[in-house]
Amino acid sequence: MSDTVPYLAEGPRVGIRHFTYDDRAEFTARARESRALHHPWLFPPVTPTAYATYAERLIEDPTKAGFLVCEKDSGAIAGFININNIVEGAFLCGVLGYGAFAHAAGRGLMGEGLRLVVEYAFTTMGLHRLEINVQPRNAASIALARRCGFRLEGFSPDFLFIDGAWRDHERWAITTEMIAKASSSRRSSHP
Numbered sequence: 001m002s003d004t005v006p007y008l009a010e011g012p013r014v015g016i017r018h019f020t021y022d023d024r025a026e027f028t029a030r031a032r033e034s035r036a037l038h039h040p041w042l043f044p045p046v047t048p049t050a051y052a053t054y055a056e057r058l059i060e061d062p063t064k065a066g067f068l069v070c071e072k073d074s075g076a077i078a079g080f081i082n083i084n085n086i087v088e089g090a091f092l093c094g095v096l097g098y099g100a101f102a103h104a105a106g107r108g109l110m111g112e113g114l115r116l117v118v119e120y121a122f123t124t125m126g127l128h129r130l131e132i133n134v135q136p137r138n139a140a141s142i143a144l145a146r147r148c149g150f151r152l153e154g155f156s157p158d159f160l161f162i163d164g165a166w167r168d169h170e171r172w173a174i175t176t177e178m179i180a181k182a183s184s185s186r187r188s189s190h191p
Contacts, residue, residue, distance in 0.1 A: 005017050005018075005020060007070070007072075008067070008116075008120055008124070009116040009117075009119065009120050010072065010116070011112040011113075011115070011116055012072075012112070013071065013072055013073075013108075013109060013112055014069050014070060014071060014072060014078060014109050014112045014113050014116070015069075015070050015072050015116075016067045016068065016069055016070070016081070016113055016116045016117055016120065017067065017068055017070060018058075018059070018065070018066060018067060018068070019055045019058050019059060019066040019067075019068060019080075020055070020059075021052065021055055021059075023051075023055070023068065023077065024048050024051045024052065024055070025048075026076075026077055027044075027045070027051055027068075027077060027080075028045060028046050028047060028048060028050075028051050030077055030101040030102075030103070031044040031045060031046045031101070032046045033101065033102050033103070034099070034100075034101045034102040034105075036102070037100070037101075037102045037105055038099055039163075040162070040163045041099075041135060041138050041141065041162070042097070042099050042162075043162075043163070044080065044099060058082060062086070063084070063085060063086045063087075064082065064083065064084050064085075064086065065082070065083040065086065065094070065121075065125065066080065066081075066082045066083075067080065067081045067082070067083075067113070067117050067120075068080055069081060069100075069104075069109060069110060069112075069113030069116075071104070071109065076103075076104075077101065078100065078101060078103075078104035078107075078109040078110065078113065079098065079099055079100040079101055079104055079109065079110050079113060080098060080099055081096060081097070081098040081110075081113060081114060081117045082096065082097045082098070083095070083096055083117070083121060083125075083127075083130070084096075084097060086125075086127070091128075091129075092126065092127050092128035092129065093127060093128065093129040093130070093131065094121060094125075094127055094129075094130055094131070095130075095131045095132070095133065096114075096117075096130050096131065096132045097132075098110065098114065098132075098141075098144070105140075110144055111144060111147050111148060114144060114148045115148055118130060118148065118149075118174060118179070119179075122176050122179060128175060128176050129173060129174070129175045129176075130150075130173065130174050130175075131171060131172065131173045132145050132150055132171075132172040132173070133156065133159060133160065133169040133170070133171055133172075134169060134170050134172060135162070135167050135168065135169055135170075136155075136168060136169070136170055142170065142172075145172040146172075148174070149174055149178060149179070149182055150172040150173060150174045151172065151173060151174070151178070152170060152171070152172055153171045153172065153173050154170070154171045155168065155169075155170055155171070156168065156169050156170075156171055
């Protein structure tokens with residue numbers, strides 16, 4: 001798919017692009033292959049009908065933006081990162097959700113993809129803040145947030161209804177000021 005859909009941003013190993021309806025077969029196949037990895041944290045669509053509904057929201061709803069993280073060498077979908085609940089005005093914030101597919105897990109591709117999405121959200125989209133809500137036992141997701149510079153801001157009991165129950169979540173966030181401060185620190189430590 002990456003041959004026909006240009007990347008919005010590229011890193012050394014991955015590019016990010018928006019969802020398309022044509023991604024249905026690959027996305028649902030990868031989601032089915034990744035059920036064990038995703039359970040009990042997330043449940044991406046595994047059928048063509050569910051994908052069509054999911055993709056439509058990400059493509060058509062202005063309060064959402066969906067990104068596929070694709071391996072540059074093959075174009076294969078490595079994972080997905082969605083910005084939900086985008087609020088403009090004085091807030092300029094969105095809430096991230098993400099998942100790696102099993103074939104790409106543990107290879108650092110999602111970290112690269114998340115950094116690209118954060119940069120795209122803060123520059124092209126003009127957002128100021130991104131949040132991630134993570135179940136406390138989801139060590140891989142928390143590690144990804146931490147590696148990408150998000151800070152832990154709090155704890156929300158019974159926050160989201162997932163897998164049949166209200167689940168507690170940690171709240172992580174990053175702002176444009178945090179990115180600028182980190183960039184400034186890196187520049188000053190390398191003469």
